[in-house]
Amino acid sequence: MYNLESIEQRLAEQGYRITPSRLAVVEATLEHSGHFSVDDILGRLPGVGRATVFRTMKLLSQMGILCRVLLENGSLRYRVSHRRDHHHHLVCVSCGSVEELDACIAAGAIDNLARSTGYDIEGHWLEFYGRCGPCRSGEA
């Protein structure tokens, strides 16, 4: 879906300096099919500093290449995003799989909230936790 060259090109177009460390971080994140933490990436790249890992992952999030997933236990993870725009996740508490939802199902509720409170609402975060189909069918 994403390859190193296309991301490298996008970084360059946006005026970011492509360093070997930064590229190593991009490469390490793309290798993950599931979700991962900053520490997971750090553990795989012993020669790269924490600040570089953190900054690069933040940059990839801003570009929509990575998205952040809040797990049920409150810890924050990253994953390679399948959607570039705003979306929500279904998180299986049993196997840890994550699905991305097609559309923002909160849009109507946010309009109502804005009207009733007078707020100009700029953002929201909503994740869903449960058990996925395969985990449920494994239950006797």
Ligand SMILES: [Zn+2]
């Ligand atoms: Zn996502």
Ligand SMILES: [Zn+2]
């Ligand atoms: Zn599951």
Ligand SMILES: [Zn+2]
């Ligand atoms: Zn939404």
